Amino acid sequence: MDFKTDFIPLTVQPQEIEAYSFNIITEELGPHPFTEEQYPVVQRVIHASADFDLGLSMVFHRDAVRAGIEAIRAGKNVYADVQMIQSGISKPRIEKFGGDVRVYISDADVAAEAKQHNLTRAIIATRKAVAEQPDGIFVIGNAPTALLELIRLIKIGEARPSLVIGMPVGFVSAAESKDELAKLIDGDVPFITNIGRKGGSPVSVAAMNAISLMAERG
Amino acid sequence: MDFKTDFIPLTVQPQEIEAYSFNIITEELGPHPFTEEQYPVVQRVIHASADFDLGLSMVFHRDAVRAGIEAIRAGKNVYADVQMIQSGISKPRIEKFGGDVRVYISDADVAAEAKQHNLTRAIIATRKAVAEQPDGIFVIGNAPTALLELIRLIKIGEARPSLVIGMPVGFVSAAESKDELAKLIDGDVPFITNIGRKGGSPVSVAAMNAISLMAERG
Secondary structure, eight states: OOHHHHOOOTTOOHHHHHHHHHHHHHHHHOSOSOOTTTHHHHHHHHHHHOOHHHHHTEEEOTTHHHHHHHHHHTTOOEEESSHHHHHHSOHHHHHTTTOOEEEOTTOHHHHHHHHHHTOOHHHHHHHHHHHHOTTSEEEESSOHHHHHHHHHHHHTTSOOOSEEEEOOOSSSSHHHHHHHHHGGGGSSSOEEEESSSOOOHHHHHHHHHHHHHHHHHO | OOHHHHOOOTTOOHHHHHHHHHHHHHHHHOSOSOOTTTHHHHHHHHHHHOOHHHHHTEEEOTTHHHHHHHHHHTTOOEEESSHHHHHHSOHHHHHTTTOOEEEOTTOHHHHHHHHHHTOOHHHHHHHHHHHHOTTSEEEESSOHHHHHHHHHHHHTTSOOOSEEEEOOOSSSSHHHHHHHHHGGGGSSSOEEEESSSOOOHHHHHHHHHHHHHHHHHO
16 A cells, blocks of 8 residues: 555555554664664654654653653553643543543633743643652653743752653743753652753644553553 | 743743743744744744754745735634644633634544445535635645645635645655645645644644734734
8 A cells, every 4th residue: 555645545544554654654764872772762753753853852761761650550640731632631541540631721710820920831730740649650742841841840949740741842942941951860759851942732732642552451 | 030940930831831842943043044933933843842853844835924824814713633723722812712622523424425335534524614615715634635635625616715724644655645736836725834744733833823823923
């Protein structure tokens, strides 16, 4: 079946298309620096972005994938910085283990507190999530201030995430916030991030979904 | 204020960060082939992706921006192919003119009909949207089959979208579906698309939001 010249036959199942895409990715990517455990995450990020450079810019804390799998199985909540991430994450695979996918950036109390303190809503939403579950899973794909605040809370000992997926996109502070996260490489907080401006909701979702798939499959 | 070395001062407003990002984009992009009307759309797509190549790969039908603005003001609905796009689109700017942002891919009747006919849910959801409002605004950032079906319905005269934003991402049929859309360049259906594999929900949302901002600002 030649997908490239004949389009998708309408009856092809999404799983087949995904498998076919994954083969293309592996073939075109060639040799890479990722472990067997990390590669499915990278592969899914490339699948979501069609961007090999972005995939190759990824940085994994040594415990990231294993810790993420264990956190999902332990029923930890997943805290997203924006609605688009909450929409994209495969919720059944989180919920079946008892976890919930939550986002607080649009909450009225968050908006009010942000206004009162003249801070971004992303910062206040991060504090609310950390207060609720300091060892939750945090997925940040948009707001550098959310990631910077989470790093600050980690450093002062208030947050101890089971996993941080921090891949905000953008021109102001996104790359810098990820550099700060990458500096925690010798610490004991598991994280997944990438170097540079690129990133965003779909790739953060892709990384999360890759790990929840591993949690489910065992 | 040196954002690049000092991080975001926590009190900076999102609007200021956005304006600062837009300046960086314009400066780094340099000369480009887009009209004054198209450029804000390209700028916002680059802002959402941090990807200049993606921005430069965009293709506009001659009427796309103007027609999009008029459709929003006329209260046309916006039909998205996936939830992530519905989540990302600024709904108040659509709703204030009487339109609604809708997505049908997860509807039970769509799933049932897809199974019955052995077609993708994206195809059936596209048909449902077109049946409801043949001249709606269609935003497709994920499913090539949704875009291919919409093109088919345009060709047989069943759909006459006010605007198609078609920017699915991926390795199987995404680029081909966008090539098919780009072939309609001399037709009378306004569209925005891009060449190649890259694309996705956030850039589709960015294009839509750029146009709804113009509709609001006049």
